[in-house]
Amino acid sequence: MNDxxxxxxxxxxxxxxxxxxxxxGKSASLGELTRAGILVPPGFAVTTSAFEAxxxxxxxxxxxxxxxxxxxxxxxxxxAAVGERVRRRIRSASVPxxxxxxxxxxxxxxxxxxxxxxxxxxxxxxxxxxxxASFAGLQDTYLWTLGEEQLVARVLDCWASLYNSESITYxxxxxxxxxxxAMAVVVQVMVDAxxxxxxxxxxxxxxxxxxxxxxxxxxxxSCIVNGEVTPDRYVVxxxxxxxxxxxxxxxxxxxxxxxxxxxxxxxxxxxxRCELPSLDDAxxxxxxxxxxxxxxxxxxxxxxxxAVSATDGEVYLLQSRPETVWSSKDxxxxxxxxxxxxxxxxxxxxARKNQP
Amino acid sequence: xxxxxxxRPFPLPSEIGPVPGTEGWEDMYPYFTRVQPxxxxxxxxxxxxxxxxxMPAFDAVTAEVPYTAMGANTTRIFAFPATLGVAxxxxxxxxxxxxxxxxxxxxxxxxxxVFNKRAGYYFExxxxxxxKWEKKMLALIKEVDSIEVxxxxxxxxxxxxxxxxxxxxxxxxxxxxxxxxxxxxxMWHHHFEFLMLGYGAYLVFFQFCKKAFPEIPDQTVARMxxxxxxxxxxxxxxxxxxxxxxxxxxxxxxxxxxxDPNRVLKALEAAGDKGRKWIDALDKIRHPWFNISVGDxxxxxxxxxxxxxxxxxxxxxxxxxxxxxxxxxxxxxxALRAERKRIAEEYRELLDTEEEKIAFDQMLGxxxxxxxxxxxxxxxCEHWFTTRFYAKMREFGDLLVRVGLLTDREDIFQLNRNExxxxxxxxxxxxxxxxxxxxxxxxxxxxxxRRDILAKFAAWxxxxxxxxxxEHLEDPAVQMLWGITSExxxxxxxxxxxxxxxxxxxxxxxxxxxxxxARVVKNVxxxxxxxxxxxxxxxxxxxxxxxxFPKIKAAVSDIGGTMSHAAIVAREYGMPAVVGTGRAxxxxxxxxxxxxxxxxxxxxxxx
Numbered sequence: 001m002n003d004x005x006x007x008x009x010x011x012x013x014x015x016x017x018x019x020x021x022x023x024x025g026k027s028a029s030l031g032e033l034t035r036a037g038i039l040v041p042p043g044f045a046v047t048t049s050a051f052e053a054x055x056x057x058x059x060x061x062x063x064x065x066x067x068x069x070x071x072x073x074x075x076x077x078x079x080a081a082v083g084e085r086v087r088r089r090i091r092s093a094s095v096p097x098x099x100x101x102x103x104x105x106x107x108x109x110x111x112x113x114x115x116x117x118x119x120x121x122x123x124x125x126x127x128x129x130x131x132x133a134s135f136a137g138l139q140d141t142y143l144w145t146l147g148e149e150q151l152v153a154r155v156l157d158c159w160a161s162l163y164n165s166e167s168i169t170y171x172x173x174x175x176x177x178x179x180x181x182a183m184a185v186v187v188q189v190m191v192d193a194x195x196x197x198x199x200x201x202x203x204x205x206x207x208x209x210x211x212x213x214x215x216x217x218x219x220x221x222s223c224i225v226n227g228e229v230t231p232d233r234y235v236v237x238x239x240x241x242x243x244x245x246x247x248x249x250x251x252x253x254x255x256x257x258x259x260x261x262x263x264x265x266x267x268x269x270x271x272x273r274c275e276l277p278s279l280d281d282a283x284x285x286x287x288x289x290x291x292x293x294x295x296x297x298x299x300x301x302x303x304x305x306x307a308v309s310a311t312d313g314e315v316y317l318l319q320s321r322p323e324t325v326w327s328s329k330d331x332x333x334x335x336x337x338x339x340x341x342x343x344x345x346x347x348x349x350x351a352r353k354n355q356p
Numbered sequence: 357x358x359x360x361x362x363x364r365p366f367p368l369p370s371e372i373g374p375v376p377g378t379e380g381w382e383d384m385y386p387y388f389t390r391v392q393p394x395x396x397x398x399x400x401x402x403x404x405x406x407x408x409x410x411m412p413a414f415d416a417v418t419a420e421v422p423y424t425a426m427g428a429n430t431t432r433i434f435a436f437p438a439t440l441g442v443a444x445x446x447x448x449x450x451x452x453x454x455x456x457x458x459x460x461x462x463x464x465x466x467x468x469x470v471f472n473k474r475a476g477y478y479f480e481x482x483x484x485x486x487x488k489w490e491k492k493m494l495a496l497i498k499e500v501d502s503i504e505v506x507x508x509x510x511x512x513x514x515x516x517x518x519x520x521x522x523x524x525x526x527x528x529x530x531x532x533x534x535x536x537x538x539x540x541x542x543m544w545h546h547h548f549e550f551l552m553l554g555y556g557a558y559l560v561f562f563q564f565c566k567k568a569f570p571e572i573p574d575q576t577v578a579r580m581x582x583x584x585x586x587x588x589x590x591x592x593x594x595x596x597x598x599x600x601x602x603x604x605x606x607x608x609x610x611x612x613x614x615x616d617p618n619r620v621l622k623a624l625e626a627a628g629d630k631g632r633k634w635i636d637a638l639d640k641i642r643h644p645w646f647n648i649s650v651g652d653x654x655x656x657x658x659x660x661x662x663x664x665x666x667x668x669x670x671x672x673x674x675x676x677x678x679x680x681x682x683x684x685x686x687x688x689x690x691a692l693r694a695e696r697k698r699i700a701e702e703y704r705e706l707l708d709t710e711e712e713k714i715a716f717d718q719m720l721g722x723x724x725x726x727x728x729x730x731x732x733x734x735x736x737c738e739h740w741f742t743t744r745f746y747a748k749m750r751e752f753g754d755l756l757v758r759v760g761l762l763t764d765r766e767d768i769f770q771l772n773r774n775e776x777x778x779x780x781x782x783x784x785x786x787x788x789x790x791x792x793x794x795x796x797x798x799x800x801x802x803x804x805x806r807r808d809i810l811a812k813f814a815a816w817x818x819x820x821x822x823x824x825x826x827e828h829l830e831d832p833a834v835q836m837l838w839g840i841t842s843e844x845x846x847x848x849x850x851x852x853x854x855x856x857x858x859x860x861x862x863x864x865x866x867x868x869x870x871x872x873x874a875r876v877v878k879n880v881x882x883x884x885x886x887x888x889x890x891x892x893x894x895x896x897x898x899x900x901x902x903x904x905f906p907k908i909k910a911a912v913s914d915i916g917g918t919m920s921h922a923a924i925v926a927r928e929y930g931m932p933a934v935v936g937t938g939r940a941x942x943x944x945x946x947x948x949x950x951x952x953x954x955x956x957x958x959x960x961x962x963x
Contacts, residue, residue, distance in 0.1 A: 208572070211569075239702045239703060243955055244573050333712050334564060337714040340479075341718040341722040345553070346471065346475065349471065350468040
């Protein structure tokens, strides 16, 4: 807690969606789901206040924000040059000691009495101005981070990534003011995944809300997210739980943790496992249950990242965010009430006019 | 269904030659079933769903009469706006059909007005009219049973004199035969009385679900609609009760898988009180519950459970082994009903707008209103009535055997509708003249010749469709009854070299994937060959195949539409099913290892 009474670190278990402005969408959502009883790997958010504290320490006059805000998004060379300079400045600065101490303390709690615990460090940018701006994939994520010092450095890297060219251009184009921009960092225990993937509680291809599409592959989910493997694909009926379609792909590579120095590395999958389905029916059933729970909790379709732990065999939910592509499309109702139920039949039977 | 053809995936009617050795087969069927000049311009498809086998001469009435009744209903009685009736031809013993449609918008509009009033009346008064319908059907069944086939003995009955009947009993040979045919026709008209409206209501809901939920499986739509207490399930329940009774009485050892039912019955009789008790219980449920044809009533030799107990006894032995393994075999109707309700409610909740939810309620409500009829009419019509009809025809067969015109009662079915009358008249004249009938040799030769023709027809591989490929086929009636759409035609027309010979595609009717050994059952009479753990491969899967489902691992069929009842049964038993594969019974042989993928509708031959 700093002087102004603001929290620099907030545990998922204490968060709900209402905390989005101070912890970012990812942590708020993970907190919400943790409290809803869904199995989420534990973690905490380094709050936007921590970022503010850092920034006012490094740049007390607000020079960085003014300079970025004045850029022309069309001038890519200038955006790149200024961004590069700011990022270097951030990386060479240090995290304020009170913030760093809280991060270290949080990490120690995650590790418990055991060895250094691997964590994922993710950027989570938000803007007070725009609830709908997703900033998805614009800032950095660091997987399998090990040890207190590496973690603190990664937090700094995340903050710096707010000033990469893509992120700057995105905000300038949307006209989001720099001084309303906030940046939180998510620190979450990483699951050593036997298999992992994503799932959509609304079909990405047809927009059908009655199916759950699950994609899975061997190892960590980053392999799918980065598009380095064609995952197995399962279509599950949301209502009945029946698997209505399964397509098992050849999965030649997987991502595994680099256990010596941290980070992840690509590895070939053993020949005999490439063609094997990454999910069995029981796991599909567990994912189905989680997908229904999460969607019911939020009341709208979700895109979810998940992993099956190689350590305890449990299915963990890593991320969940509202589906945006289909939900933003307006469409005509598929049918309207009729005066009498059988009017629907009359209409259908007299509709066929262009029969060759 | 006329159209310009683009390429020629199917042969033209005129290009189909006779099967060698069957010359003159046309005489088996009425002249109006023959290919006409101009038929080459029309698209026809083989109705293998209802007529999977060549038609014996008499059995051709099972095409003629239903099509007379169905078209009357759609074209004239209710005046469906765009749907007329069906025309058919018989080619090498197979029934090819084409659906007639109205395409002129002005005519559709005119018909819509008539349809609106008439269909509206039936929907408004559905429950009351349906209750009347059931009474009519029971009366028809009673009447066909009551027809007396005359003895034609030495003297007429004394009653001809004492009651001053004044009519010789030979008169009643023809009259009774005409009554049989007339009752058969009456039954088929009633069969269609509610059916097209009922199927239409289902199609409305089906199409809405497909629009709102593009990936919804057909069978999930059917599941929201399907009845829980339908008569065919009740018949199944009776068999379960008999299985339970056999276990309770300790006579279950006699029901070995594949045992000859007559031997089982003899063993039961020999087993004293316990066996007697079981047989009494069987006799109590025989009528109506054993009046179920192993087919759909379209062939005289698809015998009923009462004629040939192979199917029900095989089912009973399957149930017994499940009871022994501690399973509770009774259908959990309450749970099924609750699950059906939950599924419908959850789908409803997934709809975006209140308007859609109200429309959903209306459409589903309409389906629930019509479905008792849609599902139960078959029991009354195709099974119960038709079983009694064939039984009565066999009595006429017995008469013709008595007077020396036929050698076997079954021979009567080798004569067509008019020839049966000719033979009866021959018998009537001979009885009156005090002489021998004249046709014994004629009919003997004809029967032998026709049996030979049918055997040759059976080996003929009938084209799945003939005539020019239509550019579109979006006929609701065709989709409702046969599950055929433009998509289906496209898959039928694929050149054989583009088809993987080890793979068959069809409708994914019930999910899951299993591997196992194929049991190809081309003729339902051979259904007794099915053994525990087989994958059943059959031309059709009608409700009457239901009893073997407890024994099999998966089901595959040549034909099956969205209304396929067997798929619902498969789902209840939780086994994969792929229906409508087109050629499964031709490409697969018994003993081959198969993979049935009920999720994707693919059957793979693994050997």
